[in-house]
Amino acid sequence: MNAIPHATRDAVRVAAVAKHHTAGEHRVAALDGASLTVRAGTLTAVMGPSGSGKSTLLHCAAGLDRPDAGTVTVDGVDLGSLGERGLTEFRRRRIGFVFQDYNLVDALTAAQNTLLPARLAGARAGRRHALAALEEVGLRDRADHRPHQLSGGEQQRVAIARAVLSRPAVLCADEPTGALDLARGRQVLDRLRAVVDVHGGTVLMVTHDPAVAARADRVVFMADGRIVDELGADGAAPAAEAVAVRMAGLEAV
């Protein structure tokens, strides 16, 4: 991309971000001063008890949601300074997103879905690019199938193909393996690792599974809308047992 080595550059910087939801009389603080910096060229896993604000953090980091307070900087751009249209255009160029289960437009084939952001951006991306991206996730032969003809794991991989097609600065994935069996989950995880290891991309991923988290370069833990702990900051790969122990500690609170 450019001359700065990935390891020394921040892909995502979330600083003191707060986000509240009001449901009726209730005011829930989904994020309460969360701060997180993700270095480029790494795979970071976010863990934490249900309701701790993981998804909300990811949405804010990916520019899908706007925080009530604090700043989010992606690839050097302050998202808060962008209007709705500017944010959308930035998102489709620089950020990829994979939801947990609903990712593909029913009306379009796998190839068309893969090309969607590029087409929306008016880029000259052709079927060739889509096939290349699908090849990477091992679905080249399913290019002309529609979503309802694909399994959940296959849909997930198409979504990853789509997310990486434009080589985004950051790929955010919310429980990408949550609905999949072990083998399929591993395939998806392999793809995400490849994004980092082969293409030098940056991945931020939410997961509940210590085994999945263990394949990340770094694991951060959330509770009550804040980052409370982390593993692997020292460069050593986090071990699944250590992750599980930390999680058990957080959930006990």
Added chain:
Amino acid sequence: MIAFAMVRHRLRAVVGGFIALTLGVALLAASAVVIASSLPAVPQRYGGADVMAVPEAAGTRSDGATVARAVWSGAEADALAGEIAAADGVEAAVAERRFDARVMDGERIVGGPADGAPVAAGWSSFPLGAARMLDGGAPSERDQVVLPASYGRSVGDRVTVLTAGAAWPMTVSGVTDGEDVLVADALAAESATGVSLIGAVAEPGADAAAVGGRVRDVLDPGAEVFTAADQAAMAAEFDATDDWVGQQLLVLVGALAVFVSVFVVGTTFTFQVAVRRREIALLRAVGATPGQVRRMLLGEAALVGAAASAAGSVLGVAGAFLLGDWMVGRELLSGTWEVRSVAVPVAAAVLTGMATALAGVLGASRRAAGVAPLEALRPGETRSEPLPRWRLWAAAAAAATAAATGAATAAATARADAEDAMGLALGASLALLVAAAVAAPVHLPRILGLLPGRSPMAELLRAEARAGARRLGAVMMPSLLISALAVTVLGLTGTVGAAIDEHSRGEIPGAAMVMSGDEEGLTDRALDLAGEHAEGEVFSQLSTGVYAGGRWVESVGLHRYAPEEGTVQASPETAERFGWRDGDTVELTWADGTEGTVPVTVAPFPPALELWAELALPYDLAREHDPGAFTAAASLDPAEPDGLPGTLSGALAGQGAYVQDTARVIDDGIAGELRLMRLFTWVILALSLGYAAVSLGNTLSLAASARRRDLALLRVAGAHRWQAAALLTAESGLASAVGLSVGALLSLPGLFALGIGLRDEFDPRKGPVEVSVHLPWAEFGAVAAACLAVGLLAALVSASRALRRTPSSVVAERG
């Protein structure tokens, strides 16, 4: 690409909008083709003329709109025509002699005029027209005539040609494919009233505009000259068809089609957006800007619009032929009507169709653009989407307007200011309707909440009404509009009909009227025959005119009420207009262009003439100067009441006339007028019902397919298929019933206001009359029943379609 893939994928969902729009464009195209084909055109009888000249304008006829022109006397016109014929580039010039005539075969009328112009002319007019001689040739003798082929006579047949003053036994010398009855020029010169048109045919290759200039040089400066170079001006001047009523009806049909199409397309796409929220959110999440989402919907609408426009214009053009023929049959269009113009009206209809599709989708696309990317995370449609605040505000504003105008109505009524009261009450009614429609999602669940019953079905119904308020609002809308429309137009027709019946029977003196079989007018001979059987004089009205100082004076030739022999009688208004006093002798130009002086008396006219005539002439004086026109009307008091109709009618048959009871004639006239009004009413109601069917079918099938999963869950929970279907049907039926009642209630004030407004619409000399409001309940009931049936049927069909699949397969379905 995306819009296209989406439309293809959602074909079933957009089909309602497509059908509505196709029908709309078809109706619009058919109406437009028929209207465009009924616009003024140069009539066939002048289709061969390159230049036509008419005398200067001299004011308007008594209708206040038709231009009355001066007239050339025969000698004057012949001299001018001679001069024109001698000019460069002119092949022939004709001073046209045109007059009323009726062709009889014994006691049977043969043929008749194609439009409002007199049917007969001299043979020399033949070159001015575009007609061809099919058989035989010119009328070389006074007892020869050329007839149009449509009269069904052949060369050599014997006929009688009646003019106003004479009956001529003639032999058919030729048959044309035209519309005119052509006689020898000498006879035409005697029969016509002066000359109102000089036409010229240019030499081949001569420039029509240049020839027009030369004709202009010959004529006096006031005369107007039309050339073939300006067809539109020519058409506007010489077209004699009257298709106004038919055009009104068509404009109404077209406007209704556009209005309702916008409405249905709007609902279709609004529903689409509601059902597709999640998909739109996903698009937003992967990088579609709000603008792109909006454009995508506009693109989809444009695709649907284009397809519907194409289908609609094909249907419409085919329909135009049927529609036109039907309207000619109902005398809403003149008999000469034919499809003349297709491309422009169809293009206009297609453009309107596209614009309609885009207008309909505008609101929906704005809503779609507002969908947040994160909504992709919420499964299923968001059913408890809160009512937008604007709805409540708009409803409140409309209700406040209604209250304010209602109060103002009361005040105006107290002041006895009927006009204001009517406008305000109509406004209040309209505002109430708008409030009811906009606030439907608020009040409808409350009304349905009152539903009694403790059965699980009733409970479910109440709960569904609460959760699906917006859907119910959409279901209620067509019946609300139809009921309001039905009460208003049916009530209006009933009220106006009764009022006309009661108050519009003008005073026609005489118990019997002399009528002509072709409604073209009466010959002098028919009047003489009537006079022989009348008690006292016949009340005849020869509608003619004179010119005073170059201005047209609407005149009438009379037997009964005639002024003294050798004098004319002016109404006080006319006398004042020209500064005449009783006993003055004034200079006038007669209808045939000759001049004369005549003593004037000033006195008011009898009521039957008061409204239109300005000057009364003794009948014979009027006839002397206007030999070309049939007498417009005549009535009489029969001398021997018992024997009269038989003997007189028998005697009149040879003149193409008969007698009829005056009361019966008036009844028939009123019945004809009411028939027309009822035709309009039913066209409006039938169209609206048709659209309600499309709209309801559309809304309900979209709603049912959006609720597939709920219904399947209901089935899984143990409901029978029929119970699920009954739930949907009952819901739709109840919403329609509420809509019908609310619509009817809210439009009643407006109807009463219209009744008040009508009080001043009758005879102005008698002041306000008592008008009672009549609402034809039976007919309203029929409309309401039809509307309800449409609602139930649409619900049943869409429910059975949504319930066709097994519940488990629906519940298992993803996304």
